[in-house]
Amino acid sequence: MNMKNIILSTTLVAVLGASGITLAEPYKKQCSDTKLSRVHHNHIPGMGSLSKEQKIEFQNSMKALHKSMAPLIKKKMALQMQLRGKFATPEMTWEETAKIVSEINANNAKITTLFAKNQLNIFQKYGVMLPKPHEKNKFFHGKSLLEHK
Numbered sequence: 001m002n003m004k005n006i007i008l009s010t011t012l013v014a015v016l017g018a019s020g021i022t023l024a025e026p027y028k029k030q031c032s033d034t035k036l037s038r039v040h041h042n043h044i045p046g047m048g049s050l051s052k053e054q055k056i057e058f059q060n061s062m063k064a065l066h067k068s069m070a071p072l073i074k075k076k077m078a079l080q081m082q083l084r085g086k087f088a089t090p091e092m093t094w095e096e097t098a099k100i101v102s103e104i105n106a107n108n109a110k111i112t113t114l115f116a117k118n119q120l121n122i123f124q125k126y127g128v129m130l131p132k133p134h135e136k137n138k139f140f141h142g143k144s145l146l147e148h149k
Helices: 002-033 052-088 094-126
Strands: none
Touching: 052 094
């Protein structure tokens, strides 16, 4: 009885696997025949209307933006780690952490100003609005503060 179940289950798996492979074959051929262009995961609306030279200029300005924002982002991460370290130390007072909080706020203001200036320049030059930067690890995941009780 046990041997019969093993034989039936292995035959069933083999038949189902073979049918899946034979069904996938035409789709595989169809996909390999078409030449797919490069896929952009972060598509910016309006980029299709730009000429090739404008796209190159746009990419160069975006690279310059990322290069100028990189040290500010690194400083932001370092200050946040320093703040977490202050929270972990025993008998920490607000006066000691307020200095780091004000530094974080000043750095965030620099980041926001730099991004807004570049967004305005790019929109005036190319007519393309940059999307909002991707937010990783959102605490509330798009929900308002009132929904969390």
